[in-house]
Amino acid sequence: xxxxxxxxCEIFIAVFSVIGNGLVLxxxxxxxxxxxxxxxxxxxxxxxDLLVGLLGVPFAIxxxxxxxxxxxxxxxxxxxxxxxxxGASTFSLVGVSLDRYIAISYPLRYNVFVTPxxxxxxxxxxxxxxAIVGFLPVVGWNKGEPDNGQCFFVHIIHMHYMLFNAVMVIxxxxxxxxxxxxxxxxxxxxxMRRIEPVTLPSLSKPxxxxxxxxxGTAASDDTKNRASEREAEAAxxxxxxxxxxxxxxxxxxAVKSVAVIVLVFMICWLPLSLSNSVGALFPSVMxxxxxxxxCIILSHMNSVINPFLYAYGKEFRMGYKRAFAxxxxxxxxxxxxxxxTGTKAVVNAVSGVANGLNFSTNDS
Numbered sequence: 001x002x003x004x005x006x007x008x009c010e011i012f013i014a015v016f017s018v019i020g021n022g023l024v025l026x027x028x029x030x031x032x033x034x035x036x037x038x039x040x041x042x043x044x045x046x047x048x049d050l051l052v053g054l055l056g057v058p059f060a061i062x063x064x065x066x067x068x069x070x071x072x073x074x075x076x077x078x079x080x081x082x083x084x085x086x087g088a089s090t091f092s093l094v095g096v097s098l099d100r101y102i103a104i105s106y107p108l109r110y111n112v113f114v115t116p117x118x119x120x121x122x123x124x125x126x127x128x129x130x131a132i133v134g135f136l137p138v139v140g141w142n143k144g145e146p147d148n149g150q151c152f153f154v155h156i157i158h159m160h161y162m163l164f165n166a167v168m169v170i171x172x173x174x175x176x177x178x179x180x181x182x183x184x185x186x187x188x189x190x191x192m193r194r195i196e197p198v199t200l201p202s203l204s205k206p207x208x209x210x211x212x213x214x215x216g217t218a219a220s221d222d223t224k225n226r227a228s229e230r231e232a233e234a235a236x237x238x239x240x241x242x243x244x245x246x247x248x249x250x251x252x253x254a255v256k257s258v259a260v261i262v263l264v265f266m267i268c269w270l271p272l273s274l275s276n277s278v279g280a281l282f283p284s285v286m287x288x289x290x291x292x293x294x295c296i297i298l299s300h301m302n303s304v305i306n307p308f309l310y311a312y313g314k315e316f317r318m319g320y321k322r323a324f325a326x327x328x329x330x331x332x333x334x335x336x337x338x339x340x341t342g343t344k345a346v347v348n349a350v351s352g353v354a355n356g357l358n359f360s361t362n363d364s
Contacts, residue, residue, distance in 0.1 A: 184255055268299050
């Protein structure tokens with residue numbers, strides 16, 4: 001039972017992954033304001049993370065104990081299931097990064113380029129591509145069935161395939177995402193200069209060339225009308241720029257949120273991918289078993305961390321609060337009661353001080 005610590009960590013990861021990502025999907029389905037194209041990709045990521053907790057981690061626990069015995073293809077499917085989910089997550093992150101690039105670089109044509117149907121098609125293609133890459137060992141790229149019939153990863157999965165998987169699912173997508181974000185932040189600087197808000201002009205009384213006001217006898221009605229129209233147009237332009245600037249700030253916030261998700265994904269999955277690459281390129285290098293298990297646990301932890309990262313966005317954060325209020329109404333009611341009691345005490349104290357001052361004034 002030397003795997004007790006590893007199995008315990010995996011069980012905690014599975015439980016919290018299911019709870020956290022199940023909550024994300026519940027919040028999404030119950031809040032129509034979250035039904036944006038960007039969040040389609042976030043939902044795809046949450047589904048992959050939910051499946052990690054439901055099936056991926058239990059499969060990893062079973063195979064760490066060399067189970068199932070005597071079922072070679074069942075073992076292959078279990079071993080490659082997590083690789084499929086990792087690919088789906090990575091490709092979904094590439095999709096949401098492209099979505100944010102289009103939103104920032106082409107804000108006026110975003111709704112033309114990016115539609116819900118196109119987003120769904122892209123997500124389906126992401127899952128299909130991930131399945132093709134992830135299940136290649138099932139169709140032949142493996143070491144063959146072991147003589148003892150045990151289901152151990154290193155005895156069945158070829159390390160050259162793991163190098164190929166790391167390149168296709170981790171290294172290339174991460175480079176693509178880094179390039180996309182370099183273009184995004186360059187576009188951000190350009191757009192911010194372009195749509196920087198201006199102060200709304202005050203609709204003051206128009207003046208003539210001689211400096212007299214509209215009440216003066218020198219200004220004609222035609223001059224006054226033209227001046228008023230110019231000021232109204234200027235005010236309308238300024239309002240439109242301010243509105244666009246606020247919308248752009250919201251898009252920029254979404255970019256930051258997705259960038260954090262990409263960064264955490266890279267931190268969680270790169271150690272395991274690098275370990276597999278070293279094992280493929282330098283088979284004579286011995287890596288401690290505990291180190292490999294730690295890398296595996298870190299990669300699975302990504303499915304637990306992501307639901308917390310989604311709370312970086314205001315809508316998801318408010319959704320979390322509403323969901324907890326529904327699930328734990330007693331606690332929320334108690335909190336509201338304590339808040340109301342505290343407010344009432346403050347009001348009573350202030351009223352008491354005011355009455356005391358009033359009483360002293362009357363005595364004087």
